[in-house]
Amino acid sequence: MxxxxxxxxxxxxxxxxxxxxxxxxxxxxxxxxxLFGDSQVVRAVDGVDLTVHAGETVGIVGESGxxxxxxxxxxxxxxxxxxxxxxxxxxxIETHSGRELRPxxxxxxxxxxxxxxxxxxxxxxxxxxxRPLTVHDIADGAAKWDRVADLxxxxxxxxxxxxxxxxxxxxGQRQRVGLCRALVTEPDLVVFDxxxxxxxxxxQAQILNLIDRLQRAFDLSYLLISHDLNVVRQVCDRIxxxxxxxxxxxxxxxxxxxxxxxxxxxxLLDAIPQVGGGRRSGRxxxxxxPPSATTPPSGCRFHPRCPEFIDGxxxxxxxxxxxxxxxxxxxxxxxxxxxxxxxxxxHTPPSRAEREVIQExxxx
Numbered sequence: 232m233x234x235x236x237x238x239x240x241x242x243x244x245x246x247x248x249x250x251x252x253x254x255x256x257x258x259x260x261x262x263x264x265x266l267f268g269d270s271q272v273v274r275a276v277d278g279v280d281l282t283v284h285a286g287e288t289v290g291i292v293g294e295s296g297x298x299x300x301x302x303x304x305x306x307x308x309x310x311x312x313x314x315x316x317x318x319x320x321x322x323x324i325e326t327h328s329g330r331e332l333r334p335x336x337x338x339x340x341x342x343x344x345x346x347x348x349x350x351x352x353x354x355x356x357x358x359x360x361x362r363p364l365t366v367h368d369i370a371d372g373a374a375k376w377d378r379v380a381d382l383x384x385x386x387x388x389x390x391x392x393x394x395x396x397x398x399x400x401x402x403g404q405r406q407r408v409g410l411c412r413a414l415v416t417e418p419d420l421v422v423f424d425x426x427x428x429x430x431x432x433x434x435q436a437q438i439l440n441l442i443d444r445l446q447r448a449f450d451l452s453y454l455l456i457s458h459d460l461n462v463v464r465q466v467c468d469r470i471x472x473x474x475x476x477x478x479x480x481x482x483x484x485x486x487x488x489x490x491x492x493x494x495x496x497x498x499l500l501d502a503i504p505q506v507g508g509g510r511r512s513g514r515x516x517x518x519x520x521p522p523s524a525t526t527p528p529s530g531c532r533f534h535p536r537c538p539e540f541i542d543g544x545x546x547x548x549x550x551x552x553x554x555x556x557x558x559x560x561x562x563x564x565x566x567x568x569x570x571x572x573x574x575x576x577x578h579t580p581p582s583r584a585e586r587e588v589i590q591e592x593x594x595x
Contacts, residue, residue: 243284246420246452247306252279252315252325254298254305258525273524275301277476278315280552283420288446288453290463292499293473296521299456302473303422306454307339308332320419337367340413344425346405349412350397356408357383357393363416382411385448386441403434410441414449422454427462439465460503464488469560472496475522475532478552482561492555492563494539531566541566 255272276298283289291299304310306317308324317325324335343349350359361379364370370378380390386407397405406426413421426442427435443466446453457463463470464484471481472495480493491497498517519536522528528535534545544566553568555561 243287245282246285246320247281247283247454248316248318249279249281249302249306250316252281252302252305252317253277253313254301254310255313271525274476274527275524276305277527279473279476279478281306281471281478283452283454285419285452286446286450287468288455288466290467290470291454291456291473292458292460292463292470294499294521295458296524297473298476298524299458299473300424303424303454303456304341307341307420307422308335309341333367337363337369337416338418339420339422340416340418341422342409342413342424342426344428346402346409347397349409350405352397355394355396356400356405357395359397360408360411360415363412367416369416379411379415382414385414386410386445402430403438406430406434406438407441410445414445417449418451420452420454422456424456425458426455428457428459435462442466460488460499472499475527476524477532477564479533479565480563481552482555482558486555486558486561490555490558490561492561492568493533493565494537494567495533496563498538531564539567 253274254276255274258271258273279298279302281289281291281302291302293299301310305312308317308327311328312325315325316323319335319339324332327335350356357376357379360382361375364375364378369375376393380393383390383393388404388407388411392400392404397408400408409426423442427438430438439462442453445451453466455463455467467484469481469483470487471478472487472493473479474495480487480491480496487496488500491500495517502517517536518538522532522535528546530544530546530548531537531550534540537545540546548566550564550566550568552562552564555563555568
């Protein structure tokens with residue numbers, strides 16, 4: 232977690248802003264479908280608003296297939312958005328391409344889940360880290376190698392490891408090399424895609440502590456993507472919960488963990504193992520499978536799996552993100568927020584059999 236940078240009026244400076252961002256992938260269909268316009272798309276990200284302020288860490292969480300990684304790659308412009316606007320430090324970048332994106336590539340860096348996939352196996356890790364300095368005309372010669380060596384030491388690697396090849400390093404060491412490569416251009420924003428999911432618990436803690444320390448040392452902003460709520464709880468200031476390409480809840484860490492409003496958020500919290508075994512008591516269990524990304528359910532996309540399903544409102548009307556009473560900045564997209572406390576107390580959740588019928592009728 233971090234202390235955010237502020238403008239002269241005391242407000243936190245907005246570094247990244249994404250509005251109604253969509254990323255759809257066309258399916259590889261037959262000639263007939265293409266000729267007659269009956270082709271389908273995968274709605275990986277479907278109308279997301281996201282803001283990252285200078286100096287803060289925002290976490291994106293959700294199940295596999297929720298769209299969180301696609302969102303990260305879209306707002307960092309590794310992918311071109313299908314629709315929506317993306318501004319970085321006040322500049323619209325959603326339509327940038329080629330040479331226009333070069334300064335953005337320097338200021339926005341992406342750390343992939345598998346560092347091996349981002350490193351050339353035929354080059355030393357020192358060469359891989361140094362390459363962006365040449366590409367962006369930042370440094371050359373001795374100055375370039377001094378900078379890389381200093382970064383190696385900053386992340387806990389030895390200078391002698393500059394000449395190592397990726398396969399000669401451990402998973403934790405390769406992740407540290409990935410951090411070096413992200414930091415070498417002196418970016419403003421770093422996007423982490425599951426940065427510790429492939430590491431054991433001890434190494435996870437070490438890398439997360441390192442990420443936190445580097446943020447303070449280099450005045451960085453982070454967008455951290457993870458399926459693990461414990462990870463985002465440790466390092467994030469705010470959290471956005473994604474389901475089926477949409478954000479269903481967002482707020483501070485205290486909001487999400489202390490007062491979760493969306494049934495999906497509560498289900499994710501319920502899945503966190505507790506000390507001594509078991510799960511959180513009084514939380515929501517999650518059954519069924521995520522919906523199709525080509526033909527998502529009508530209304531609330533979570534309604535076929537929702538243990539708090541109400542009635543036709545859930546299946547017929549899409550809920551908008553709305554403010555949670557008493558929690559500034561906390562929003563959730565759930566029809567329950569429109570219901571009275573009395574209705575909540577007397578509501579009888581659908582049985583497992585009823586939920587299966589709802590899922591079948593929704594085509595999931």
